Amino acid sequence: MAEAWTTLVRTGGRIPVNQLARHVGWSRRHLGDCFRTELGLSPKTAGRVIRFDRSHTALTRPARAGLAQIAVECGYADQAHLTREWREFAGQTPSAWMAAELPVVQDTVSGRAASSVHG
Numbered sequence: 764m765a766e767a768w769t770t771l772v773r774t775g776g777r778i779p780v781n782q783l784a785r786h787v788g789w790s791r792r793h794l795g796d797c798f799r800t801e802l803g804l805s806p807k808t809a810g811r812v813i814r815f816d817r818s819h820t821a822l823t824r825p826a827r828a829g830l831a832q833i834a835v836e837c838g839y840a841d842q843a844h845l846t847r848e849w850r851e852f853a854g855q856t857p858s859a860w861m862a863a864e865l866p867v868v869q870d871t872v873s874g875r876a877a878s879s880v881h882g
Contacts, residue, residue, distance in 0.1 A: 764797050764798075764801055766786075766787050767783055767786075767787045767789075767794060767797070767798070767806070768802075768809075770783060770786055770787070771783060771806065771809060771810055771813065772813060775813060775814065775817055775837065775838055776809070776810035776811065776812070776813030776814040776817070776838060777810070777814070777838040778810070780794065780795075780805075780806045780807050780810075783806060784806075794806055811848060811852075812852070814837050814838050814839065814848070815848055815849070815852045815853075817836075817837045817838075818833055818834070818837040818839075818845060818848075818849070818857070821833045821836060821837060822857055822860070822861060822865075823865065830842050830845060830846075830857055830858070833845065833857075845857065
């Protein structure tokens with residue numbers, strides 16, 4: 764199981780389940796049973812979570828790429844696929860999440876400037 768998990772993480776969740784099963788010498792069914800027992804997730808879902816986590820990390824980088832490039836880097840078929848996964852896992856699109864969660868440089872700068880004028 765450790766080898767299967769390590770391989771899944773090392774590939775960024777991109778390895779197909781059949782290929783992962785062959786890599787560890789198990790049937791697809793046995794691999795799925797082991798994943799569900801150990802992690803509570805199927806190998807496919809675990810791969811999706813890994814890709815989502817990678818995309819989340821990419822979105823928080825100061826010099827982040829555009830959504831289409833992040834989608835490619837994280838193993839999504841395209842930007843629409845990335846957006847569907849974000850809606851499912853985060854309940855919103857990546858753009859909506861960034862607007863709500865990430866600071867806007869101008870707001871931070873003007874906030875500091877405003878406090879220094881009054882402070």
